[in-house]
Amino acid sequence: MLDVPEDKIKTITESLKENNVIVNKKGRVIVLDNCIDCGACISLCPTEALYFNGDFKLEFSYEKCIGCLLCLDSCPRYAIEEM
């Protein structure tokens, strides 16, 4: 995990990619309104960025998301999209 200043993101990202480093963007997904709170995506998320709140409604933490995109294919409703 690397914190990069906003104005240097493009330069640093391109440099890393040129050196064959896989670059993921933090907070890379969005949960859409058609989510039915089934929880299928929760077990796949390595950082607990997807979780249930006290009412068993799905919540998403932008801060915890490392952009791995493992959750995308887990959703039966296609309710998670890459931003």
Ligand code: SF4
């Ligand atoms: S992209 Fe990865 S880290 Fe982010 S919510 Fe999905 S599974 Fe979790």
Ligand code: SF4
């Ligand atoms: S798998 Fe899809 S429908 Fe189920 S909780 Fe996650 S986003 Fe919602």
